[in-house]
Amino acid sequence: MIGEGLRLRHPRPEDQLRVLAVLDEWWGGLGGEAGSQQRALLLPRLYFQHFTTTSWLVEDADDRLVGFLIGFLSQTDTDAAYIHFVGVDPGLRRSGLARSLYQCFFDLAREHGRKRVHCITSPSNTTSLAFHTALGFLVEQGEKVVDGVWVQPDYDGPGLDRISFVRTL
């Protein structure tokens, strides 16, 4: 399912710094230094220690990191799985790699008996909105509508609005 010359594996703790290192580049510096710090704080090492079996890393033939997906199984709702953070090398966008990573996660979540996958994105990230919608995610109703899309104000804290997605497995 993953493209030719690419290898898929579960992450290890020491991969965290590699992932952080490519994030600024891949995100095109979105949000400046504050955005960079936000992304680092959203990916503490604990994800690379304790949620590795439901997370994926993709490397190319030169061992370069070209994609990753960090996800977990909900411990509260045994029907739910959650995708926390996904990144793909801009050179491989539109290659189907992100879609493949999501499909790998969907398969794994199904194997664990999960019936739904949740994830969120920033309202400013229109590429992400289009991607998730194309993959079959629905936008959950929020408290306000911005540019025709339901948004959850202060979802992750004051000023941290989010679009909330859910997809049936």
Add this chain to the structure above:
Amino acid sequence: MIGEGLRLRHPRPEDQLRVLAVLDEWWGGLGGEAGSQQRALLLPRLYFQHFTTTSWLVEDADDRLVGFLIGFLSQTDTDAAYIHFVGVDPGLRRSGLARSLYQCFFDLAREHGRKRVHCITSPSNTTSLAFHTALGFLVEQGEKVVDGVWVQPDYDGPGLDRISFVRTL
């Protein structure tokens, strides 16, 4: 085990904003605005949605939030549990509340067959270091020693050094 007049319960999604609201006050504004944002980003709503069964909130007789513990069971290492974030109202420090919250988590982790609890703290937080040591946590060996304590440089990302603890259950 929790003090008189206090109620212990598992958190709900809507508790996240309440927790964030008290954090700056309880932490005494440590780290200024950047510190405030760091704390908020370390507690995204997902913890209040998907890891509630291993997390705790404490309220007093007036429904005021006076303490919380956010923890989870490792999905990678089925012997391990992890305490992610703990806070106690400064007016209740030295009351044994933090210790009780940890004991509640230890009991729960044991019930789930876990044999070890992990957590981390910032090297500058000497109160936290003393607290964890008194509770039986050991400092894991790092790559450098700062003020006589092993520190893991760049543990959570560039410039985010941490002390790493482990305690046998």
